[in-house]
Amino acid sequence: MVSMRDLDPSASPLDYYGYELRRLREAAGLKQAQLGEIIYCTGSLIGQVENTKRVPTRDFSERVDAALGTDGHFSRLVGLVLRSQLPTWFQAYAEMEARAAYLSTYQAQLVDGLLQTEAYARAVLGVWSEENLDARAAARMERQRILDRENPPLMWVVLNEAVLHQEIGGREVMRNQLTHLLALRRREWVQVQILPFEAGAHAGQPGSFSLLRFDDDPDIVYTEDFVQGHMTANPQALREGSLRYDHLQAAALSLEESAVRIARVMEERYGDHPEPDGHTVA
Structure with a gap:
C-alpha cells in the first residue's frame, strides 16, 4: 500500500489530489471510515482515492469539500485530475x-464528445478496452461542463445521418442519446444539423473535423487519425476547413428539419415516438 510519504504530490494531479485528501482528512481528525460515513461511501474508497488507485468523481469531490469545509478545494482540483485522464495527445486540444468562443464540428461516424450521454460515451470508449473506463468516461463528461458555464461557447454541430443509425451501446442507449440531441434544442448556444443521406457526395467525405475560434488567439483546425489528433493554425488549412464547413452547413437539413429527422429515426429504428422538441409520446 502507498503511504503518505511515498506519494509525490508534484507527480501528477491525481497524486496531488490523493496527498491533499489524506492531509486534510487527518488534519480534521478523521479516519478513512469516519470520512466515508459522512459522505456516504466506504472507508476503502477513501483509501483507494488517497492511494491513487481510484480516480475521484466530481460528486465525490463536492461531498468531501462539504465534509471537510475545504471551500471548494477538491471541486476545483478534480477538473485537473479528470483532464489528466484524457489521452496525452488529446489533452492540449x-x-x-x-x-474557445465558438466551436463548429462535422462528425461522420459518432456523436460529438461534448454532446454524448454517459452511456453512449462508455460504449464508445469501451470498444478497445474497459481498463480505467470509469475514469475515462468521467473525463469525457467533465469536458461537457463548458456548455454549462455562465458564458458558454457557441457550438454548431453537423452530424452525418449515419451517426443516427449506427447503433452504439444498444437500442436503449441510442434512444437516450437521440433524445438528448433533441433536448439540446432548448439551449440556444448549441445547434445541431443533420447531413442527410440524400445529400450524396459532400465536402465532409475526407472525414470528421472541428474548427475552434477564439476571442484573443488564432483560430484552429482539428482533425484525428486512428493514432492521434492534429491541431493547426495554418491559414490555408483554416481557409479550406471553413469553406468545407460552409458547404456542409448548406447541404445539411435546417435546424427544424434536422430535429424531425432525428425523431423519425428514433421512431423507425429504435421504437420510440418522440416529438421534435425531445418529448416522447405514447
Whole structure:
C-alpha cells in the first residue's frame, strides 16, 4: 500500500489530489471510515482515492469539500485530475476547446464528445478496452461542463445521418442519446444539423473535423487519425476547413428539419415516438 510519504504530490494531479485528501482528512481528525460515513461511501474508497488507485468523481469531490469545509478545494482540483485522464495527445486540444468562443464540428461516424450521454460515451470508449473506463468516461463528461458555464461557447454541430443509425451501446442507449440531441434544442448556444443521406457526395467525405475560434488567439483546425489528433493554425488549412464547413452547413437539413429527422429515426429504428422538441409520446 502507498503511504503518505511515498506519494509525490508534484507527480501528477491525481497524486496531488490523493496527498491533499489524506492531509486534510487527518488534519480534521478523521479516519478513512469516519470520512466515508459522512459522505456516504466506504472507508476503502477513501483509501483507494488517497492511494491513487481510484480516480475521484466530481460528486465525490463536492461531498468531501462539504465534509471537510475545504471551500471548494477538491471541486476545483478534480477538473485537473479528470483532464489528466484524457489521452496525452488529446489533452492540449481539450485545453483549447475549453477556451474557445465558438466551436463548429462535422462528425461522420459518432456523436460529438461534448454532446454524448454517459452511456453512449462508455460504449464508445469501451470498444478497445474497459481498463480505467470509469475514469475515462468521467473525463469525457467533465469536458461537457463548458456548455454549462455562465458564458458558454457557441457550438454548431453537423452530424452525418449515419451517426443516427449506427447503433452504439444498444437500442436503449441510442434512444437516450437521440433524445438528448433533441433536448439540446432548448439551449440556444448549441445547434445541431443533420447531413442527410440524400445529400450524396459532400465536402465532409475526407472525414470528421472541428474548427475552434477564439476571442484573443488564432483560430484552429482539428482533425484525428486512428493514432492521434492534429491541431493547426495554418491559414490555408483554416481557409479550406471553413469553406468545407460552409458547404456542409448548406447541404445539411435546417435546424427544424434536422430535429424531425432525428425523431423519425428514433421512431423507425429504435421504437420510440418522440416529438421534435425531445418529448416522447405514447
